[in-house]
Amino acid sequence: MAISIQIETVTRAFGPVRAVDAVSLEIRAGEFFTLLGSSGCGKSTLLKLIGGFDAPTGGRIAFDGRDMAGIPANRRPVNTVFQSLGLFPHMTVAENVGYGLRLKGLRGSALSARIESALELVELGGFGPRDVNLLSGGQRQRVALARALVMEPGILLLDEPLTGLDERLRQQMRDEFGRLHKRTGATFILVTHNQDEALSLSDRMAVMHRGRLEQIDAPARFFEAPANAFVARFVGIDTLLTHQGVIREADATYAMIAGEKVPVRMGGPAGPADSVVALRPDRLLLHPSSDVELKNALALRLKVVETRYRGLHHDVTLAFADGQRVVVSLEADQPVPAEGHLVEVGLKPGGAMLISNAGLPAAA
Numbered sequence: 001m002a003i004s005i006q007i008e009t010v011t012r013a014f015g016p017v018r019a020v021d022a023v024s025l026e027i028r029a030g031e032f033f034t035l036l037g038s039s040g041c042g043k044s045t046l047l048k049l050i051g052g053f054d055a056p057t058g059g060r061i062a063f064d065g066r067d068m069a070g071i072p073a074n075r076r077p078v079n080t081v082f083q084s085l086g087l088f089p090h091m092t093v094a095e096n097v098g099y100g101l102r103l104k105g106l107r108g109s110a111l112s113a114r115i116e117s118a119l120e121l122v123e124l125g126g127f128g129p130r131d132v133n134l135l136s137g138g139q140r141q142r143v144a145l146a147r148a149l150v151m152e153p154g155i156l157l158l159d160e161p162l163t164g165l166d167e168r169l170r171q172q173m174r175d176e177f178g179r180l181h182k183r184t185g186a187t188f189i190l191v192t193h194n195q196d197e198a199l200s201l202s203d204r205m206a207v208m209h210r211g212r213l214e215q216i217d218a219p220a221r222f223f224e225a226p227a228n229a230f231v232a233r234f235v236g237i238d239t240l241l242t243h244q245g246v247i248r249e250a251d252a253t254y255a256m257i258a259g260e261k262v263p264v265r266m267g268g269p270a271g272p273a274d275s276v277v278a279l280r281p282d283r284l285l286l287h288p289s290s291d292v293e294l295k296n297a298l299a300l301r302l303k304v305v306e307t308r309y310r311g312l313h314h315d316v317t318l319a320f321a322d323g324q325r326v327v328v329s330l331e332a333d334q335p336v337p338a339e340g341h342l343v344e345v346g347l348k349p350g351g352a353m354l355i356s357n358a359g360l361p362a363a364a
């Protein structure tokens with residue numbers, strides 16, 4: 001049975017370092033939730049607090065409303081797959097998978113049946129008698145997953161479980177997580193620094209930075225309304241432009257960039273002084289007159305500074321009059337503008353967002 005998790009102003013301080021800093025978060029029962037962040041942001045520490053491998057120095061963690069303070073890892077309805085896997089090298093696949101159930105006193109055919117069905121769940125049916133040392137990296141990952149799933153946990157914690165696998169296996173295992181989540185119905189919490197994993201698997205995710213959650217949302221919302229410049233960069237919106245002022249008119253808000261009046265959507269509570277314009281290159285159109293929707297829309301006049309052939313598309317680098325740049329992809333069959341020319345660039349709705357500049361280096 002899936003379990004919900006309540007995290008209420010949880011802090012974990014190591015001396016002066018607040019690895020987790022007053023984090024509040026509710027994870028729904030049966031949700032696939034991802035903590036996304038770069039090395040050292042505190043995501044593993046938060047996972048350990050949920051798993052009961054470590055205790056908060058402040059705040060409270062509850063499962064289905066029940067306070068978990070003082071309840072050790074082995075008495076929580078949680079199983080964890082660590083990056084290191086932690087398989088027992090002297091045991092067979094079946095002995096590894098059945099270890100936890102044996103500790104609980106299960107024996108004989110009941111034990112073998114549970115082991116075999118967990119192995120089938122990860123597509124390793126019949127692998128029970130094998131030596132774990134002779135398995136491939138991906139198979140070892142699956143054994144570690146089966147060992148966690150066999151316990152039928154209400155909550156499954158995945159701590160960077162795909163690190164160290166080659167690209168093909170990563171994708172295969174990533175899809176596997178998605179399927180397993182649906183099949184088991186458990187609450188999954190994934191910790192990763194890989195945004196593709198987070199975006200493709202999560203119902204919701206949080207971007208974590210210096211012990212705090214910068215944004216908690218469904219994946220698509222991070223692109224429609226990133227909370228600030230740090231989050232925008234983290235999910236891959238790299239074009240962040242400084243502006244010279246914001247004009248609010250009755251129908252819309254505009255940011256002035258090097259003399260161009262750019263219609264912006266307000267991404268959050270940022271005031272004009274501490275904001276930047278995040279541009280989504282996928283919403284810029286280099287040939288706006290061919291698009292009915294944009295025929296009469298405001299177009300920006302930008303200079304083509306570089307074009308690059310990329311096989312299936314062209315990358316066109318465009319610059320505002322003050323030198324700020326944006327790279328737009330052009331499909332292979334569209335005409336490529338000449339370098340040095342001024343071109344009209346259409347902006348689809350939501351293509352430019354005014355967001356807080358928090359997270360940018362001071363000089364930017």
Ligand SMILES: Nc1ncnc2c1ncn2[C@@H]1O[C@H](COP(=O)(O)OP(=O)(O)OP(=O)(O)O)[C@@H](O)[C@H]1O
Nearest residue numbers: 014017018019037038039040041042043044045046
């Ligand atoms: N046991 C500890 N003692 C002291 N400091 C710690 C301890 N565990 C974590 N930290 C510190 O807390 C911060 C967050 O660490 P954490 O391992 O949670 O980050 P992370 O985002 O999971 O990084 P990584 O992806 O590299 O594991 C870091 O500054 C780390 O040095």
